[in-house]
Amino acid sequence: MQRILQPGEIEALDRVSFPRVRPPQVAALFQERAARLEQLADGNPIADYLRFAARVVRAQHGLAMQAPAAPPPSGEAVRRAGENGMPLMPASEPLPESWRATLRALVAQLAADGAIPAVLQPVLARLAATPDDALDTLARQALADNLGREDIAAAPLVMAALQVEFVLRAAAVAPTQVPYTEPATVCPVCGSAPVASVLRIGGNIAGHRYLHCGLCATEWHMVRIKCSHCESTKGVRYQGAEDASGKIGEVVQAETCTACHTYRKLVSQEKDPYAEPLADDLASLTLDLLMGDTDFSRASGNPLLFIEKPLAV
Numbered sequence: 001m002q003r004i005l006q007p008g009e010i011e012a013l014d015r016v017s018f019p020r021v022r023p024p025q026v027a028a029l030f031q032e033r034a035a036r037l038e039q040l041a042d043g044n045p046i047a048d049y050l051r052f053a054a055r056v057v058r059a060q061h062g063l064a065m066q067a068p069a070a071p072p073p074s075g076e077a078v079r080r081a082g083e084n085g086m087p088l089m090p091a092s093e094p095l096p097e098s099w100r101a102t103l104r105a106l107v108a109q110l111a112a113d114g115a116i117p118a119v120l121q122p123v124l125a126r127l128a129a130t131p132d133d134a135l136d137t138l139a140r141q142a143l144a145d146n147l148g149r150e151d152i153a154a155a156p157l158v159m160a161a162l163q164v165e166f167v168l169r170a171a172a173v174a175p176t177q178v179p180y181t182e183p184a185t186v187c188p189v190c191g192s193a194p195v196a197s198v199l200r201i202g203g204n205i206a207g208h209r210y211l212h213c214g215l216c217a218t219e220w221h222m223v224r225i226k227c228s229h230c231e232s233t234k235g236v237r238y239q240g241a242e243d244a245s246g247k248i249g250e251v252v253q254a255e256t257c258t259a260c261h262t263y264r265k266l267v268s269q270e271k272d273p274y275a276e277p278l279a280d281d282l283a284s285l286t287l288d289l290l291m292g293d294t295d296f297s298r299a300s301g302n303p304l305l306f307i308e309k310p311l312a313v
């Protein structure tokens, strides 16, 4: 006789059938992101910026592939994070020792790249001339999204270098070492905010929603009925932007929450298999402009685009 599963049992089955955490795949991550940025640039209102971002991401790929693999976290760090429900390797303390060398290599590579807009050369020159301790200060401010107006142009490059470092670190982490953190809306590996969430396709991850870390690119599962910012299940809705033909976009939608009044984008691979969370978030700036007219504010930024915050009134 067939036995009917109880809700708790179904949940338990579900939990073992797909991964809770997906560490970044270094060899594929930046390459797929760069290709997607180039693809989305065609006809996009910020096409030049997307092409520039693609150059930066291609340079990230080269640097990440040349770098030695990071060591896995120590057993002690795994135990401590698990016991306290804290991220495994919080981003800012201490900063990775090699991050400045990565930034300097990135800056040198971009300065020599003829496709980089001339307007960015002074930004690159200034970063190249910045002493180590001032770079560390800049990195901490960028990670905390607390930058002065004069540093906004340099911030995506600082974040790009930090991404290389943290992606390498996160790739050395085994999924079983990743703690359950409180709140579940920050990256369980590095403690950063997700840049967007993504509905995945393929194999045992198909149909599951993952939050994608803007810094280390770790993905962690969260059920779709929960707000990715406050975990409320009360008022999650979706909003898309019209494209040129008047059709509402389905690949990228803003997930809004009436409990915390924020939005974060949900990127659907079901609607486009090449969708990539960071690239699709960046390329859908039109949707952010649309959301600017609503009561919902953006939950967290995109590391490759810093926008000056309006002065508090």
Ligand SMILES: [Zn+2]
Binding pocket: 187, 188, 189, 190, 191, 192, 213, 214, 215, 216, 217, 218
């Ligand atoms: Zn992370």
Ligand SMILES: [Zn+2]
Binding pocket: 227, 228, 229, 230, 231, 232, 257, 258, 259, 260, 261, 262
């Ligand atoms: Zn919320």
